[in-house]
Amino acid sequence: MPTPDVEYICSDCGAKNDIKPSEPIRCKDCGHRIMYKKQDADESTSESTDPAASEGSEG
Numbered sequence: 626m627p628t629p630d631v632e633y634i635c636s637d638c639g640a641k642n643d644i645k646p647s648e649p650i651r652c653k654d655c656g657h658r659i660m661y662k663k664q665d666a667d668e669s670t671s672e673s674t675d676p677a678a679s680e681g682s683e684g
């Protein structure tokens with residue numbers, strides 16, 4: 626694969642899009658233009674306990 630498609634995550638709906646470097650960045654689900662590259666690195670990195678954010682997650 627000379628031009629591997631890059632995984633992009635839509636900033637609007639959060640859908641995953643496999644977009645090639647030559648193709649324009651656009652969500653195929655909702656058509657949003659703002660997308661960010663999927664970061665597969667630092668996946669298992671444990672989050673450090675921050676004393677400031679001691680509030681439990683509601684939900």
Ligand SMILES: [Zn+2]
Pocket residue numbers: 635636637638639640652653654655656657
């Ligand atoms: Zn979208």
